[in-house]
Amino acid sequence: MKTLLIQIPLIIVVIAVVARLFSSRGARAQAIRRIGLLLFAGFAIVSILFPDVWNRIARLVGVGRGTDMVLYALVVAFLSSTVTTYLRFRDLETRYTKLARRLALDEAERDFPRDAGGPAGGSPAGVDGGPRSL
Amino acid sequence: MSTAPHPMDDVWLVVPLYNEGTVIGDVVRHARETFPHIVCVDDGSADNGAQAAMEAGAVVVRHPVNLGQGAALQTGFEYALSVPTMRWVVTFDADGQHQVDDVLAMLEKGRAENLDVVFGSRFLDDRTKPSLAKKLVLRLAVGYTNLTTKTRLTDAHNGLRVISRGVVERIDLTQNRMAHASELVAQIGDMKVSYGESPVHILYTDYSRSKGQSLWNAVNILAELILR
Numbered sequence: 001m002k003t004l005l006i007q008i009p010l011i012i013v014v015i016a017v018v019a020r021l022f023s024s025r026g027a028r029a030q031a032i033r034r035i036g037l038l039l040f041a042g043f044a045i046v047s048i049l050f051p052d053v054w055n056r057i058a059r060l061v062g063v064g065r066g067t068d069m070v071l072y073a074l075v076v077a078f079l080s081s082t083v084t085t086y087l088r089f090r091d092l093e094t095r096y097t098k099l100a101r102r103l104a105l106d107e108a109e110r111d112f113p114r115d116a117g118g119p120a121g122g123s124p125a126g127v128d129g130g131p132r133s134l
Numbered sequence: 135m136s137t138a139p140h141p142m143d144d145v146w147l148v149v150p151l152y153n154e155g156t157v158i159g160d161v162v163r164h165a166r167e168t169f170p171h172i173v174c175v176d177d178g179s180a181d182n183g184a185q186a187a188m189e190a191g192a193v194v195v196r197h198p199v200n201l202g203q204g205a206a207l208q209t210g211f212e213y214a215l216s217v218p219t220m221r222w223v224v225t226f227d228a229d230g231q232h233q234v235d236d237v238l239a240m241l242e243k244g245r246a247e248n249l250d251v252v253f254g255s256r257f258l259d260d261r262t263k264p265s266l267a268k269k270l271v272l273r274l275a276v277g278y279t280n281l282t283t284k285t286r287l288t289d290a291h292n293g294l295r296v297i298s299r300g301v302v303e304r305i306d307l308t309q310n311r312m313a314h315a316s317e318l319v320a321q322i323g324d325m326k327v328s329y330g331e332s333p334v335h336i337l338y339t340d341y342s343r344s345k346g347q348s349l350w351n352a353v354n355i356l357a358e359l360i361l362r
Binding site: 093094100101103108109 | 175193194196197198199201205208209212213216217308310
């Protein structure tokens, strides 16, 4: 019954983080991530200076020990970091794909000159075949 | 033959090519008996497939690295769009499981009924005989696609499609890997264009079975779609 108290906010935070990262990828999401990182670092320093702070938070939300609390926080942090990395990879992949495609199309234009209609010259209708175009 | 344009002069076959060197030459040669224009998009194959396709008379666009079948299709579309006389694009598999006769029927249907897109479907007649497990996965895929897109299809993951120029211009596939089939259907559904389905016969040869996507891929497709 006691742990239920922590389960609810944790699940909400997990869903919120994921939804947040999925819904916007612009400057705002990046800013939020950076603020989050700052808070994280600040809190890390506080918890180094006052180790008992985790125990107090843990008791406040109904978790037995501070170490469990740290573990839960880590799970959330790890998850959000995974999602962020995934999205960043997707963006990178999109750019990389466009670059490779441009390269491939330019090369094809060079290797297969348009007016030939094909490498074997199989089609006789390359040039004037399309009065209907546009 | 030198004055009248070929009846299929406005049709371009787009064939994504990845390590199909053993069969692509025959596939292209056979298809070229009917369709003069074929563009093979070599997706960073390690074999001599690109050379074989070229010798068989196809235009070959080479990805410098492997990007995935969806990316290869999009590249093929963009190449075909650079040809002003192109009116129809046909997506066609490199492994020889698609039939030229089915393409002819699909084009005829598209032209006669003035459709923008004709999807091939394995389930409109009983010529195609997929395994029971494959059938189940395909049915699930169709259910999911019909649920999430504005289309009603009987076979969502069929690689054989006839697409008119106007629609090809508006397609932008971003799913590089397997989920592109669903993405394509979703984008066409959003365009509110006219589409139809035509029965096709998929030849499950030993070769295509050994190359074909395993059922595990259904999980990957779903993950790629959700994490879009």
